Amino acid sequence: MCHMTRDTVRQFGPLARDYALSESHARGRTLAMLALRVQPRATDAVLDVATGGGHTALAFAPAVRLVVAHDVSRSMVQQTLGRARDAGLSNLRGVVSPAECIPFAAECFDVVTCRTAAHHFDDLGAALREARRVLRSGGRLAWTDLAAATDPELRALQHRLEVLHDATHRGTWTPAEWRDALEGAGFREIAIEGGVDERLTELPGGTSAAEWCERSRTPPEAQAEILRLLREARQTTREALGVRDEGDDVRFCLYKLVATARA
């Protein structure tokens, strides 16, 4: 069944410009990792699922034949296409749909990317099955997302922080859970890098809670609760999340993972 995530559309429509300008989205480590793992070819057709600020779509476009920027929010797609025009890129197209319900024929893409968006999906398994369906045999999947800790207490705190930050957050998964989900969707040659244990983050030095909340228009009371939870976390949790007090702000680590596989 296909779902339209109305909350996600409402949340991200007005934020398209902020995500386009976000440093962690524009220059984060996982963007380079996606390109390195995929090794794009001039003949490739690429689908960038939930393109958001369009950083992945724009990064791949100069190296491939075609990129389709997909998102459930029309504002995000519109902005990505505008940025492509400004950059002189003529091979970028756009469509609007949920990730769980992709409007393409089977086996028409060589690469499916998705960066830091799966935690908003209603159904990760359905989104991965759709990615598998539209990939040609041997096609490459390269997705990054927030990584869940295996420790239940730390994972619960990560989830609480994310939901406070953005009510459209649905969930995050451990590397083992990603592997299971990819296997369940029919992928092979699965590799998962990063995660909490490897402390993979987009930028060195972690994330400013204030900037993180500002980008997503987190309500002030939710932002205050985020700061309180980080400041008052037990020492082992603070160390695990790399929490650092900085005056009125707190820096901490949003851990990422990179999942690659073949159809």
Next chain:
Amino acid sequence: MALSQDLIDILACPKCKGTIRLEKDQSGFVCETCKLFYPVVDDIPNFLIEEARPWSGAGSGTGTGEPAPA
């Protein structure tokens, strides 16, 4: 600006995954199986099923069909 043929060629109905047809005026795509009209707004096809309009079938195949009144 017209929709690009390389995109049109690979699109399918998000619901049944079957063939869809672009209206001659490029106002949207029709799935004759699901009887749904998916609008194109500012050259961006909108395949949110919840926002698709019922398709009456009138003029099907001629490019002159109209979405049923919402």
